[in-house]
Amino acid sequence: MRTAIWAGVAAAAICGVIGVTIWQVYPGAPDDPFADCAGGASAASIGGPFELVNAEGKTVTDKDVITEPALIYFGYTFCPDVCPLDTVRNAEAVDILAERGYAVTPVFISIDPARDTPEAVGDFAANISEKMVGLTGSAEQVDAASKAYRTYYNAHTDDDPDYYLVDHSTFTYLTLPDTGFAGFFKRELTGEQLADRVQCFLDAG
Numbered sequence: 474m475r476t477a478i479w480a481g482v483a484a485a486a487i488c489g490v491i492g493v494t495i496w497q498v499y500p501g502a503p504d505d506p507f508a509d510c511a512g513g514a515s516a517a518s519i520g521g522p523f524e525l526v527n528a529e530g531k532t533v534t535d536k537d538v539i540t541e542p543a544l545i546y547f548g549y550t551f552c553p554d555v556c557p558l559d560t561v562r563n564a565e566a567v568d569i570l571a572e573r574g575y576a577v578t579p580v581f582i583s584i585d586p587a588r589d590t591p592e593a594v595g596d597f598a599a600n601i602s603e604k605m606v607g608l609t610g611s612a613e614q615v616d617a618a619s620k621a622y623r624t625y626y627n628a629h630t631d632d633d634p635d636y637y638l639v640d641h642s643t644f645t646y647l648t649l650p651d652t653g654f655a656g657f658f659k660r661e662l663t664g665e666q667l668a669d670r671v672q673c674f675l676d677a678g
Contacts, residue, residue, distance in 0.1 A: 507655055510673035520646065520654030523618035525582065525610040528595025535648075538606055542655075542675060543578045544667075545646040547624045549585035549639050550597040555660070557601075563645055564602035565664030566671060573668070575675055582618055583609040584626040585639050622646055622654075647674055 523535045544563045548556035563579045570577050581598050583589035589597075589609045598607030609615065619626060626641035644657045645667070655674045658667055 506677050507674050510656060510677055511670055519621075519623055519657070520648055521621040523614070523621055525608040525614050525618060526591050528591050528598065528607050530591045532610075533608070538580060538608070539578070539648055539650050541576050541578055541650060542671070543580050543606075543648050543650075544671070545580045545582060545622065545648055546643075547582045547584050547619060547622065547626070547641060548643075549583050549641070550589050550593050551585065551636070552639070555643055559643060559645065559660050560598075560601045560605070562660070562662070562664050562667060564605060566667035567602065567604065569665055569668035570671060570675075573672065575672060577671065577675075579605040581605055581607050582615070583607075584615055584619055584624070584641050585628060586610055586612050586615045587628070587630075647671055649674075649678060652678065 521535075525533060525538075527533050527538075544567065546556075546560055546563055548560065550556075560579070560581055567577045567579050579602055581594065581601070583594050586609055591607075591609055594607030594609045596607075598605035610618070624642045624644070626639055628639045629637045632638070643660045645660070646657050647655045649655050655678065656670070658670055662670065
């Protein structure tokens with residue numbers, strides 16, 4: 474029995490060495506330039522093209538919006554607490570990064586298209602930061618963008634058709650104009666901590 478166990482361990486070790494070797498020398502092996510930055514994996518299948526509506530009522534795509542590194546947050550304007558706090562934190566991080574010489578755009582995407590008109594998301598974004606981009610869209614457009622970034626949301630419209638709450642995920646996503654999704658960040662970070670994390674990605678890229 475003991476011989477069999479050691480044989481299994483040896484086989485596993487050999488497989489591990491082979492795996493590492495293939496990872497290092499195989500030309501198609503993925504390379505993550507952001508491996509040393511805390512906040513998510515650049516190789517993850519997150520993000521991608523989207524089509525939404527901006528505050529002026531104009532249909533825009535991800536190419537129109539993400540012209541520089543962007544911090545993307547999915548929320549809704551009727552949110553009583555989490556969304557305002559998170560978006561203010563994101564705007565603070567963007568301001569700190571600007572002082573350090575980095576240009577980053579904060580983006581707010583509504584997951585409540587039934588109530589969040591272009592005017593509503595525009596006012597919400599403008600109250601947070603003059604640089605923040607507010608986006609909404611049809612239910613189908615919003616759902617497609619949410620699925621691209623693997624976010625979750627669920628509107629409790631049965632509770633109250635006008636003043637319902639929406640459960641939703643609260644990650645902030647760093648997306649770069651050329652390479653796409655780079656990393657994601659939890660809401661526990663302060664503005665300065667988020668700025669530090671984002672700077673790591675920007676320096677590495």
